[in-house]
Every structure is written in C-alpha cells, then in structure tokens.
Amino acid sequence: MSTSELETHAYDVVVIGAGGAGLRAAIASHESGARTAIVCKSLLGKAHTVMAEGGIAAAMGNVWPDDNWRVHFRDTMRGGKMLNHWRMAQLHAQEAPDRVLELEEWGALFDRTKDGLISQRDFGGHRYARLAHVGDRTGLEMIRTLQQRAVALGIDVFMECTVTKLLKDVDRIAGAFGYWRDSGRFVMFEAPAVVLATGGIGKSYRVTSNSWEYTGDGHALALDAGASLVNMEFVQFHPTGMVWPPSVRGILVTESVRGDGGVLRNSEDKRFMFDYIPEFFKGETADSEAEADRWYEDKKNNRRPPELLPRDEVARAINSEIKAGRGSPHGGIFLDIASRRDAAFIQRRLPSMYHQFKELADVDITAEAMEIGPTCHYVMGGVEVDPDTGVSVVPGLYAAGEVAGGMHGSNRLGGNSLSDLLVFGRRAGLHAGYFAYRHRRRPVRVHQQQVNAAAEAAVAPFAQDGGENPYTLQRELQEVMQELVGIIRTEDELTESLRKLADLRRRAGELSVEGHRQYNPGWHLALDLPNMLTVSECIAMAALERTESRGGHTREDFPGTDESWGGINLILTNDAGGELSLQRQDLPRMPDELHELFEVK
Amino acid sequence: MGYPLSMRLWRGDRDGGALQDFTVEVEEGEVVLDAIHRVQATQAGDLAVRWNCKAGKCGSCSAEINGRSRLMCMTRLSDFGHEDVITVTPLRAFPVVRDLVTDVSYNYVKARELPAFAPTPPDADGKRRMMQQDVERGQEFRKCIECFLCQNTCHVIRDHEENKPAFAGPRFFLRYAELDMHPLDTHDRRELAQSAAGIGLCNITKCCTEVCPENIKITDNAIIPMKERVVDRKYDPLVWLGTKIRRRDDRTEL
Numbered sequence: 001m002s003t004s005e006l007e008t009h010a011y012d013v014v015v016i017g018a019g020g021a022g023l024r025a026a027i028a029s030h031e032s033g034a035r036t037a038i039v040c041k042s043l044l045g046k047a048h049t050v051m052a053e054g055g056i057a058a059a060m061g062n063v064w065p066d067d068n069w070r071v072h073f074r075d076t077m078r079g080g081k082m083l084n085h086w087r088m089a090q091l092h093a094q095e096a097p098d099r100v101l102e103l104e105e106w107g108a109l110f111d112r113t114k115d116g117l118i119s120q121r122d123f124g125g126h127r128y129a130r131l132a133h134v135g136d137r138t139g140l141e142m143i144r145t146l147q148q149r150a151v152a153l154g155i156d157v158f159m160e161c162t163v164t165k166l167l168k169d170v171d172r173i174a175g176a177f178g179y180w181r182d183s184g185r186f187v188m189f190e191a192p193a194v195v196l197a198t199g200g201i202g203k204s205y206r207v208t209s210n211s212w213e214y215t216g217d218g219h220a221l222a223l224d225a226g227a228s229l230v231n232m233e234f235v236q237f238h239p240t241g242m243v244w245p246p247s248v249r250g251i252l253v254t255e256s257v258r259g260d261g262g263v264l265r266n267s268e269d270k271r272f273m274f275d276y277i278p279e280f281f282k283g284e285t286a287d288s289e290a291e292a293d294r295w296y297e298d299k300k301n302n303r304r305p306p307e308l309l310p311r312d313e314v315a316r317a318i319n320s321e322i323k324a325g326r327g328s329p330h331g332g333i334f335l336d337i338a339s340r341r342d343a344a345f346i347q348r349r350l351p352s353m354y355h356q357f358k359e360l361a362d363v364d365i366t367a368e369a370m371e372i373g374p375t376c377h378y379v380m381g382g383v384e385v386d387p388d389t390g391v392s393v394v395p396g397l398y399a400a401g402e403v404a405g406g407m408h409g410s411n412r413l414g415g416n417s418l419s420d421l422l423v424f425g426r427r428a429g430l431h432a433g434y435f436a437y438r439h440r441r442r443p444v445r446v447h448q449q450q451v452n453a454a455a456e457a458a459v460a461p462f463a464q465d466g467g468e469n470p471y472t473l474q475r476e477l478q479e480v481m482q483e484l485v486g487i488i489r490t491e492d493e494l495t496e497s498l499r500k501l502a503d504l505r506r507r508a509g510e511l512s513v514e515g516h517r518q519y520n521p522g523w524h525l526a527l528d529l530p531n532m533l534t535v536s537e538c539i540a541m542a543a544l545e546r547t548e549s550r551g552g553h554t555r556e557d558f559p560g561t562d563e564s565w566g567g568i569n570l571i572l573t574n575d576a577g578g579e580l581s582l583q584r585q586d587l588p589r590m591p592d593e594l595h596e597l598f599e600v601k
Numbered sequence: 602m603g604y605p606l607s608m609r610l611w612r613g614d615r616d617g618g619a620l621q622d623f624t625v626e627v628e629e630g631e632v633v634l635d636a637i638h639r640v641q642a643t644q645a646g647d648l649a650v651r652w653n654c655k656a657g658k659c660g661s662c663s664a665e666i667n668g669r670s671r672l673m674c675m676t677r678l679s680d681f682g683h684e685d686v687i688t689v690t691p692l693r694a695f696p697v698v699r700d701l702v703t704d705v706s707y708n709y710v711k712a713r714e715l716p717a718f719a720p721t722p723p724d725a726d727g728k729r730r731m732m733q734q735d736v737e738r739g740q741e742f743r744k745c746i747e748c749f750l751c752q753n754t755c756h757v758i759r760d761h762e763e764n765k766p767a768f769a770g771p772r773f774f775l776r777y778a779e780l781d782m783h784p785l786d787t788h789d790r791r792e793l794a795q796s797a798a799g800i801g802l803c804n805i806t807k808c809c810t811e812v813c814p815e816n817i818k819i820t821d822n823a824i825i826p827m828k829e830r831v832v833d834r835k836y837d838p839l840v841w842l843g844t845k846i847r848r849r850d851d852r853t854e855l
Contacts, residue, residue, distance in 0.1 A: 043651070044709065045747055046659045062728075104729055107718035107783070109736045109743055116730035134740065140658065141743060152717035159709075182698045211653040245630020251656045356656060359675055360632075471642035515647030518614065519699040522646030 012436035019047035021401025022197030023146035024425030032433030052139025053254035055131025057415030058096035080409020099422035173396030184517025216535030218403035232381035233542035241375025243332035262337035273306035276317035332373035390428030400428035410551025467512030649700035660748030751809035769798035771809035778823035
C-alpha cells in the first residue's frame with residue numbers, strides 16, 4: 001500500500017478510547033494547546049463508562065466533614081491489600097474532589113444534600129459516605145458531561161474506528177494504524193504522543209458485566225509497542241451480577257444496593273457475611289446485625305456491615321455459599337433490599353436497578369429479593385505507568401483508566417474507578433500534550449513497512465477459506481478463562497489454561513471470515529481475538545507465578561496472604577522474539593509520612 | 602424450553618437490500634439481540650448490528666422490531682408467541698450503512714449546534730449549591746441514553762428529509778429544556794430553540810414519548826414547557842417587562 005491511497009491524519013496527541021479516561025484525557029490535552037483527536041470503537045457516548053452505576057469516590061466531606069484525602073488514601077490502599085502504587089493512590093485521593101467539581105462546572109447534575117451540596121453515598125470499603133452520584137446512573141451522567149464538554153471544545157472524534165497497531169520511530173511512538181468499522185478502509189494517525197484509554201479485558205470471560213469493546217486492545221497494543229504490564233493476575237469479580245434469566249447473566253447489579261441498606265442472604269435466610277469477616281478487616285467491621293444496621297445512621301459509634309467489605313471478600317464469600325449448596329434456585333445468592341427499605345426510597349435511589357430487573361427478569365426489587373452472583377468486572381492489572389504523568393516505558397505512550405495498572409493494587413474499591421478515570425485521564429492528557437510540545441522540533445517519522453505489515457495483518461482473515469469461525473473461538477476462549485482462570489485458581493488448572501490458550505492461539509492464526517470489509521462484525525471479532533488471547537495469557541501466567549492469595553487473585557493451593565509477596569509486582573513484557581516474558585519487581589516504597597497512616601492507634 | 606424462532610432480518614446496504622429469513626434456536630428469557638447474536642455466530646458471521654452494553658444503558662442497538670422503534674436488548678422474546686415471526690429492520694429515519702446499522706451522524710451534527718452550559722461562578726468555598734427539587738427536572742432529561750428512537754419516530758424527521766437542516770428533534774429539545782431549567786445556567790437559548798432547532802415544527806403528537814426506553818416524558822415535561830418559554834419571551838409584553846424590571850432573568854441571550 002502506498003501512502004498516497006491511505007487516509008492519513010496528523011495530530012499532536014491521539015487518544016484511543018472515548019470512555020471517562022479517554023474523554024478526560026482529550027479535554028486536558030486540548031486545553032494544553034495540543035492538536036487532539038479521539039479515536040473510538042463505538043459511537044461517542046456509548047463506551048463502557050456509561051454502565052457505571054454507583055458513583056465517583058471523592059473525599060469532599062459534604063456528608064461527613066471528617067472525611068479527607070488521607071482517609072480515602074488509606075481505604076484505597078487497604079482495599080488493594082497494600083499492593084497499590086502509593087503515589088497513584090495518593091494523587092487519586094487528593095485530586096478526586098476537584099475532578100468532581102469540574103464535572104459540575106461542565107453541566108453534570110449530581111444528587112444533592114439538604115444543604116444543596118453534592119450528595120455522597122456509602123460503598124464497600126469506604127469509611128465514610130463518599131460517592132458523588134446521580135441515582136444509580138452515575139456513569140451515564142459522567143460520560144454525557146465529558147462528551148458534551150469535548151464537543152463544546154471542538155475536539156475531533158473518529159467514531160467507530162478501531163486501532164490495530166501502534167507505530168514507532170525507533171524507540172518513540174510515531175502514531176497509530178486502524179480501520180473504519182463502517183467502510184473497512186484503513187486510516188493512519190501520525191502523532192508523537194498516544195494516550196491509551198481502552199478500558200479492560202472482561203470479554204475474555206463468559207460471565208462478565210463488560211460490553212463487547214472490552215477485548216484488552218490497549219493492553220495488547222502496549223505490549224506490542226514495547227511497554228510493560230503490571231500485576232495482570234488481579235481480576236475483579238464483582239459480587240453482584242444478575243444470574244437469571246441466562247441471557248442477562250453477568251449484567252451488573254450496583255453495589256449501591258448494599259450501600260443503601262441491602263443485605264445478602266443464603267437459601268436458609270441467613271445474613272452469611274458475618275461468617276466471612278477476615279482478620280484484616282475485623283477492627284472496622286460490625287459483628288452483629290444490630291450494630292451493622294445502626295451504622296447507616298451513626299458511623300462514629302458503629303462499624304461497617306460486612307456486606308460492605310471490599311468486593312474480593314464479598315465475591316469469595318458468595319462463591320463459597322453457592323458451592324456449599326446454600327445458593328438460590330438459579331445458582332446465585334439473594335440480595336434483599338425489599339424487606340429493608342420502603343418502595344419509594346428504592347425507586348428514588350436505585351431507579352435503573354428497578355427498571356433493569358422489572359424489564360429483563362420480571363422481578364420487582366421493591367417487593368422481592370434479587371438473585372445475584374459474581375461476574376467478571378474489572379482488571380486491576382494494566383500498563384505500567386509513571387504515576388504523575390501516566391507515561392509508560394515507551395516515550396510518547398501514555399495510559400489512563402482501566403488499561404493502566406498500579407492504582408488499585410490487588411483489588412479496586414467501588415467508586416474508585418470513575419475517580420481514577422478523571423484524575424489520571426486528565427494527567428495523561430496533559431502530559432501527552434506537554435510531551436508533544438517538548439518534542440516539536442524533533443518530529444517522528446512513520447515507517448512504511450510498519451504500515452504495510454499492519455495492513456496485511458488486518459486483512460489476513462479474508463485470505464483463507466474453510467478456517468475457524470471467530471465466534472466459535474471466542475466462546476471457547478471464554479470457557480477456558482471462566483473455568484480455569486476464574487475466581488478460585490489452582491496450579492493444575494492454570495497450567496492447563498496456558499496449554500489451551502496456546503492451542504487457541506495457533507487456531508486463531510487460521511481464522512476465516514465471510515463477506516466483505518464493510519461493517520463486518522465477524523472480521524472485527526477476528527481482529528479483536530488476538531488481543532483477547534494476549535491478555536488471557538498474561539492473566540494466566542501471572543496467576544500461576546503468584547503463589548499466594550491476595551485481593552482479586554485467589555489460589556486454592558495457596559489460600560493465605562503471604563508477606564513475602566506483599567512487596568512484589570509481576571511485570572510482563574514482550575521479549576525480542578515476541579514471546580511473553582515475566583519478571584518480579586519490587587513494589588515502590590511508601591514514604592514514612594504516609595506509612596504512619598496505617599499504624600495501629 | 603428452547604424453540605426455533607423465525608426471524609426476518611433486513612440485509613443490504615446504501616444501494617438497497619431485502620428481508621432475509623432465518624430460523625434460530627432460542628431459549629427462555631432471551632431478548633431479540635440474543636437471537637440476532639446467535640444468527641451472527643452460526644449462520645451469518647458478517648451480519649451487521651450495532652450494540653454495546655446489552656442492558657438498556659447505552660442506547661446502541663436501536664432498530665425497528667415488527668415496525669416499532671425499540672432497543673433490541675430490551676425487547677424480550679416472551680413478548681411474542683412461539684409461532685410469531687419477528688421482523689427486524691434498520692431505523693428508517695437515517696441512512697443505512699449495512700444491514701441493521703444506520704448512519705446516525707445527523708444527531709452528532711445537531712449536538713454540535715447547541716451552545717454549551719455556562720454556569721455562574723462557584724460560591725466562596727469553591728462549591729456550588731443547588732436544591733434537589735431544582736435539579737430533578739434536568740435529571741429526568743439527563744436519563745436520555747441517546748438511542749435516537751425518538752428521533753427515528755418523530756414524523757418531522759422521519760417523513761421529511763428536507764426538515765433535517767432546520768429541525769434538531771426531540772432528543773435536542775430535551776437538551777434545550779434541560780439547560781433552560783438548570784438553576785445555574787447564565788445563557789438564554791430560547792430564541793435558538795425556535796430559530797436554530799425548529800421547536801415550532803413539533804406539533805406534540807407524543808410519538809417520541811411513546812418510544813422512549815427511559816420513559817422520559819419528552820413532550821409533557823420538556824417540549825411543551827420549552828414551547829411555552831419560547832412564546833413567553835416572544836409575545837408576552839408583561840412577562841418581558843417583568844423580567845426586565847424585577848431582573849428575574851439576567852441571562853445572556855444567545
């Protein structure tokens with residue numbers, strides 16, 4: 001392919017992904033003066049952020065004046081079982097309040113306190129009611145606000161456009177190559193800085209709350225470009241996904257149900273979470289139903305209900321109850337708010353949950369309990385970045401949001417994702433803009449052979465007849481990850497998963513797609529599959545290596561948290577031969593003044 | 602439990618197309634989008650369909666199901682009999698890209714034409730204060746998931762291609778109303794709602810409200826109040842005088 005027939009655009013910063021992190025990055029980049037483009041797989045405003053429900057965690061102190069960034073920082077680190085990058089957790093806790101106020105400045109309409117301030121709600125692992133929210137559709141409010149801001153600023157958006165390859169000039173980023181989904185035509189972006197904001201990996205699992213876009217594109221693009229991934233073994237299974245009917249299995253049921261008073265019960269009508277309070281959280285968790293119920297009104301003199309333990313703890317407890325035969329009729333557990341709060345309260349606080357259960361499952365949540373079970377929700381691992389700037393080890397390549405790693409340690413607290421998108425989206429966008437400016441006299445050059453190779457790889461699935469069906473392969477991949485690399489893991493199963501993934505990898509080289517290049521979902525899937533395989537291999541490799549249980553990584557053969565693993569990050573890179581390679585690396589050490597926050601008083 | 606479902610799916614592109622028959626095995630509790638995904642996975646790998654969340658939250662999978670504007674992910678098969686044929690066609694108000702996917706860029710063009718929110722400065726502590734009852738009206742409109750079913754159904758757009766340049770459609774009347782009712786906005790877009798967005802062309806048949814998957818009362822709560830506000834500004838000398846003398850409205854007109 002010659003350059004003359006290829007659609008080409010030049011920008012200072014190209015942001016890949018238009019969820020919360022991508023939009024916030026683009027706004028920051030634009031405001032830094034950089035010529036900025038957003039490239040996204042879906043229509044603008046449809047990214048997965050739209051599905052976030054509960055809220056944005058930010059220590060604004062509107063409801064509990066005692067709240068401040070130090071408390072939020074401490075909650076975040078403890079929720080992540082201390083494996084978070086301390087600097088990311090610190091910046092996140094310090095800057096989240098300003099990022100929320102900024103959304104209001106741009107038109108977001110949050111729910112209010114009686115004094116007219118932004119209201120804040122309770123969530124798992126947070127000491128104080130801290131989540132700025134709009135009913136249970138906070139993600140929609142956030143993405144619409146950012147989308148409207150980006151449109152008002154006149155930022156260029158390339159919708160339904162998929163990036164398949166990052167281009168490099170020696171060691172620096174030189175741009176990105178991709179295709180228009182509607183026409184199938186190729187497009188190239190020349191840019192000295194690229195921000196990855198592509199979200200997560202959930203589509204590698206059968207039961208997931210994630211949308212089709214979550215195929216690990218950014219993780220795979222980063223590895224391919226020479227960047228490193230950190231702690232990919234940590235995958236969050238949200239405790240409460242729908243389980244019935246089968247077609248909605250995995251769709252998220254917000255943690256706000258529990259934050260607003262809902263409780264978990266087994267088939268014996270028992271509030272079983274009291275049996276699963278780990279030593280690590282005993283001091284801050286109620287040990288009787290009476291104390292737990294008092295906490296909603298009086299947080300000073302009571303401890304948090306165990307239903308609001310961090311998500312990893314609750315998901316494992318639910319898993320154990322179901323395995324012990326105390327599950328609900330459709331293989332879940334009961335989540336009950338109907339008997340605890342009146343119908344008007346539920347409809348006001350949880351309108352989309354009410355709507356979702358009514359429409360999809362014929363269940364009236366103001367009158368009966370919901371059936372729920374764990375669902376793959378979030379990957380804590382991601383591109384290893386510098387906390388302050390979001391830059392990866394590749395000059396010019398930035399990452400923010402779910403695709404970046406380190407911020408959440410081994411487990412993310414609810415509400416910390418939306419704030420993460422805003423805080424680090426802004427930082428990555430800003431610094432990508434600065435980078436482009438600093439290097440304005442040292443432009444990068446796109447190398448034609450890279451472009452040709454990317455174009456050839458993209459059309460390869462059309463070249464062969466009689467090969468594998470990409471949909472079949474995707475389903476098999478999801479089975480492997482669900483069954484062998486799920487909530488509870490063992491050495492044998494992980495070893496087997498790697499063998500099966502290698503076989504799937506081989507078969508993925510022999511895909512066939514029918515039809516032509518115009519809006520062809522079979523072809524799109526065939527190009528997403530290698531990314532899904534890459535992240536799956538990363539997760540399985542790291543999970544096999546880490547011989548302990550911590551946060552979103554539970555080994556049945558190593559059930560305890562092991563101190564000696566507490567200071568170790570697992571780093572994945574592509575070696576010279578294109579094979580994944582795994583190294584151990586020391587966790588960055590927290591300064592003493594922050595360390596003091598964790599000393600027992 | 603499962604049964605064979607007969608479907609007729611429109612397949613084609615800008616140059617034309619036709620309904621094609623499929624029979625696909627479906628299960629209890631499934632929705633139209635599940636059936637279409639199964640056709641895609643087993644019979645027509647290149648069947649084009651746009652979707653994202655499959656939970657009624659993103660508004661991507663809009664189509665016409667047996668002639669009605671609906672989200673495929675929120676249309677349950679149990680609403681139909683086992684013998685019924687389900688026909689799915691692309692949104693009619695927008696140009697077809699391929700199969701069930703349409704070019705909805707009209708809506709993104711209209712979004713760009715609408716001047717953004719411009720708030721008053723924050724209070725001394727950097728925060729803004731608004732009462733819950735004052736934000737609730739806007740919150741109803743911000744439930745909009747931009748599925749564009751209202752746009753597709755509105756006959757001003759659907760039946761009159763020539764109206765498109767002058768008419769923004771119900772989705773954007775929601776937006777005008779939301780901003781007009783925002784307690785802290787400093788801009789007055791009433792003139793624009795009339796001249797640029799063409800709210801006067803709407804003759805309140807409520808078709809948009811009927812198809813809204815978020816049950817937003819588009820006509821009653823947004824369009825009619827907005828029409829009244831536009832008219833107040835334009836024709837009522839007493840209201841005009843009142844706003845000037847008592848300084849009830851010191852917004853900047855756009």
